[in-house]
Amino acid sequence: MTFDPEYVSQVLSENFEDAKALFLTPLMAIHRAHLVMIADRGIVSREDARTLRDALASISLSEIQATSYDGTCEDLFFFVERLLVRAAGDAVAGRLHVARSRNDIDMTMYRMRQREFIAALVSASLDLRKALTDLASQHRDTVFAAHTHTQPAQVSTIAHYLLAVIEQLERDATRLQAAHVSTNRNPLGACAITGTGFPIDRDLTSDLLGFDGPTGNTYGSIATVDYLLESVSATAVLLAGLGRVVQDLLLWCTMEFGYLRLTDGFVQASSIMPQKRNPVALEHARALGSKALGQATGIVLAVHNTPFGDIVDTEDDLQPLVASMFRDALRATTLVAAAMRGAEFNVAGLEARAGEGGTTTTELADHLVRTHGMPFAAAHGIAARLLAARRERPDAPLGAALGAASGELLGTPLNYTDAEVAEILSPRHFIAVRRTHGGPAPDETARALTASRAALERDRGWLAGIRKGLTSADARLRDRLAAL
Numbered sequence: 001m002t003f004d005p006e007y008v009s010q011v012l013s014e015n016f017e018d019a020k021a022l023f024l025t026p027l028m029a030i031h032r033a034h035l036v037m038i039a040d041r042g043i044v045s046r047e048d049a050r051t052l053r054d055a056l057a058s059i060s061l062s063e064i065q066a067t068s069y070d071g072t073c074e075d076l077f078f079f080v081e082r083l084l085v086r087a088a089g090d091a092v093a094g095r096l097h098v099a100r101s102r103n104d105i106d107m108t109m110y111r112m113r114q115r116e117f118i119a120a121l122v123s124a125s126l127d128l129r130k131a132l133t134d135l136a137s138q139h140r141d142t143v144f145a146a147h148t149h150t151q152p153a154q155v156s157t158i159a160h161y162l163l164a165v166i167e168q169l170e171r172d173a174t175r176l177q178a179a180h181v182s183t184n185r186n187p188l189g190a191c192a193i194t195g196t197g198f199p200i201d202r203d204l205t206s207d208l209l210g211f212d213g214p215t216g217n218t219y220g221s222i223a224t225v226d227y228l229l230e231s232v233s234a235t236a237v238l239l240a241g242l243g244r245v246v247q248d249l250l251l252w253c254t255m256e257f258g259y260l261r262l263t264d265g266f267v268q269a270s271s272i273m274p275q276k277r278n279p280v281a282l283e284h285a286r287a288l289g290s291k292a293l294g295q296a297t298g299i300v301l302a303v304h305n306t307p308f309g310d311i312v313d314t315e316d317d318l319q320p321l322v323a324s325m326f327r328d329a330l331r332a333t334t335l336v337a338a339a340m341r342g343a344e345f346n347v348a349g350l351e352a353r354a355g356e357g358g359t360t361t362t363e364l365a366d367h368l369v370r371t372h373g374m375p376f377a378a379a380h381g382i383a384a385r386l387l388a389a390r391r392e393r394p395d396a397p398l399g400a401a402l403g404a405a406s407g408e409l410l411g412t413p414l415n416y417t418d419a420e421v422a423e424i425l426s427p428r429h430f431i432a433v434r435r436t437h438g439g440p441a442p443d444e445t446a447r448a449l450t451a452s453r454a455a456l457e458r459d460r461g462w463l464a465g466i467r468k469g470l471t472s473a474d475a476r477l478r479d480r481l482a483a484l
Helices: 005-040 046-058 061-065 076-088 090-097 102-138 158-183 202-208 218-223 226-252 280-303 319-341 347-354 361-372 376-392 398-410 418-424 427-432 442-482
Strands: 143-148 151-157
Touching (some): 005 061, 005 102, 005 202, 005 442, 061 076, 102 158, 102 226, 158 442, 202 442, 361 376
């Protein structure tokens, strides 16, 4: 078959290069696992199986990688098949293709590569959690003014803020792990779309390729892409959440805020302004995350409203976009983790500004309710009047100001000393009394950090188990090949 030059340059050549980069290794593993299985089931003779094994071993992956597409074959699969024919002869080489199709081979390759992408992103997110957990441990007592609607709201701690991010990343890991479970099923044996009449063993190929088991319905094994969309969606959720955090971190790095300082290795200077210390590593992370999020949207759109079956929209042209999305998501996550490992918070500056703007007046209202049993609306009104009075006369004695504010609303003033009111309104008192589960009190953040460290170790154990399983499967495949 002779392909049109435009089709070659615009599609086939590009797809050949993409396949070499992404799928050559899994393709060869699939060939070997299928060979072991059909030999085990007596579908191919032992003699032919050994010939095929040796032919596969003779193929140089580095030579294939160095080969440019010349238009003489359709794709990487047929290119490798041609090498097999040269090594084993046409009659024997053709036996390897019994009970399978490019369709199930392709879907198996995609899942094998995708599970690697998921595991790599989980690993990067675990490193980020470790960096943030270490920072949070250092800043359980570092108070700062938390914002709502971009305005100073209430006092919290840096540990409390970072734990919110850590818990979000813990949920991201749960979503990615669930996506890995959906992905790590083996389509091999579904053939074109209806399976085969040969007595194949799909459990054996699943075991040799490190899958948890075979997929179910053979039509769905070829047609469905929900497993792909699940991991893409989990990645998109991670990126959206991480992007919001990076936005905060960049704001905190501004001279106006001055909350956060990155180490010199993550900032760049200006070519003209000597005073500049630009936190560009975080800017790059934001850009990479946005790029990956856009690619995730593109993946969903590419498969939207396509026929439910074997269709190129979900295959050759889509897979490089999947790889690029995971790569950029990995880069963004890794970069934030690296930047935050040595980041320093301006502890004194944070505390100095923590109580500005009335961030502790909620506690005054709460105190009045707890101590005097008044309705919260009344306590809120007194606290608001005190805040207004302090704005008009910042030097006014606190006790007198509270007495005046309460007298206006209650008819009888409440008697507090200046020191008592100052203590109630102090940022550290605000934090100390907020012992709610998940709250900012140091004892509570200590408990939360212990739980997050345990969750981190569990997730590291999951990842280690996934990697060990693939290594063991590869060893089993090598042993079974050698035993042919």
